[in-house]
Amino acid sequence: MxxxxxxxxxxxxxxxxxxxxxxxxxxxxxxxxxxxxxxxxxxxxxxxxxxxxxxxxxxxxxxxxxxxxxTTKETGFFRDQALFLAIRRVVLPACIANLKSSGGKRHRIRIWSAACSTGQEPYSLAMIVRDLVDDPDSGMSETQFTILASDISSDAVETARAGRYLASEVRRGLSEDHLKRHCSRDGKAWMITEPVRRLVQFQRFDLMQPPTQLGAFDLILCRNVLIYFDEATRRRVCQGMHGTLYPGGWLALGAAESLFGITDRFETVRVGRTLLYRKPGEPV
Ligand SMILES: C[S@@+](CC[C@H](N)C(=O)[O-])C[C@H]1O[C@@H](n2cnc3c(N)ncnc32)[C@H](O)[C@@H]1O
The missing domain is CATH 1.10.155 (Chemotaxis Receptor Methyltransferase Cher; domain 1)
Incomplete structure (x- = not known):
């Protein structure tokens, strides 16, 4: 036309x-x-x-x-393996140490997947958390974690909430081990199992809105969405996220995204092959 x-x-x-x-x-x-x-x-x-x-x-x-x-909903489980390794090995242990040193002032580690598309990103996080709380040596329980997953697309949020993926989708990034432990067969598809699903809450949220209503977070994943925005919008979104992170909280962007020229309010932390951002300040 x-x-x-x-x-x-x-x-x-x-x-x-x-x-x-x-x-x-x-x-x-x-x-x-x-x-x-x-x-x-x-x-x-x-x-x-x-x-x-x-x-x-x-x-x-x-x-x-x-x-x-x-909107482009391209996503996958454990998209960028190095980041999820860094979350498991460095970010979550740091968040747990903060929680434990808060002297009972804080009860939960709060994670936000801020443009979660059809859910593979928050479920990847939830699988890491599930593995952690299932390890008796961690001293952590599932009630000490919440993962909020949001997207502007209602269709994507509904698909994410359903937690049902085709074989071709689980093949994109999910290891045999994770598939066996955290998914069950449902006809030709796979369902994310309940112990993983219940760690994640889904809601529709437009990143053009200030995120203050969502509360404070220890870790925010805002990945592969800033690339679609102009510089002024990127700046506004990143400053909003800075405002909603706890001091010492972490921000993860997509592999092709950075805060260079956007904001200098974060410290950069290199973990292996991954670059993460951290809000300066003493953890509460
Ligand atoms: C390419 S996907 C990225 C998904 C996931 N974060 C990843 O890295 O695999 C981009 C997502 O951003 C969402 N999105 C686009 N504009 C948005 C906005 N203004 N607020 C919230 N989400 C938005 C799209 O609906 C889409 O699901």
Missing amino acids: ELSADTGRRLAELVHRLCGLVLGPNKDYLIRHRLEPILVREGLSSYEQLLERLQGRNAPRLHDAIVEAI
């Missing part, structure tokens, strides 16, 4: 307003490729008609459909 330069610009502005995504140089292709199914579904014959309908009472429903269609 034809997409004029002006209509393309207006749709790109709308997408930016709705979820912060910048469509970049190949925006016409992206708009056509991802939004055309909406036009077909709605019985519209042009992008101009879509813009018109966005003025009417269907706007909220269409906004949701646009966000669903335009």
Whole structure:
């Protein structure tokens, strides 16, 4: 379907307003490729008609459909193995030491997977936590951990909450050992088992909103989403996360993302092949 330069610009502005995504140089292709199914579904014959309908009472429903269609949900279990190794070997032990030295002021380690897509990232974290609490030498129990997993996409959050994955999805990153211990067969698919699922709470959350309502965290994973935002949005999101981390709390970004030129409020910590960010200050 034809997409004029002006209509393309207006749709790109709308997408930016709705979820912060910048469509970049190949925006016409992206708009056509991802939004055309909406036009077909709605019985519209042009992008101009879509813009018109966005003025009417269907706007909220269409906004949701646009966000669903335009966001990239690419993910996998233990995506970037080195990071999950660093979380297991360095980050969680540091969080546990903080909790234990808080003298009873704090009761839980709080982790946030801030753009969790279809759930593979928070379940990877939950599997690490499950392995840890199942080890009697850890001295930790599952009630001492909460993992919040959020995404702007309601569809992604629903899929994540269901915890059911195709064989092709579990093959992407899940070891035989994790598959055996933390998943059970469900026809041709696999279900994440209850002891892992109950460590994770899912909710829809738009990173354009300030995260203060979510409480404070020891570790935030905000991975492979900042790349889609412009610099001002990245700065705002990272400063919001800085505000919501406990002193001494950790931030993990995607392998292609960094805080360089965005904020200097974090210390960088190299763990093996992974770069992590830490909020300075004495842990509470
Ligand atoms: C490429 S996936 C990354 C998933 C996971 N963090 C990973 O690294 O595998 C990007 C996710 O960011 C979500 N997203 C995009 N804009 C968002 C926003 N404004 N607020 C919250 N999530 C957003 C998308 O819906 C998508 O699920």
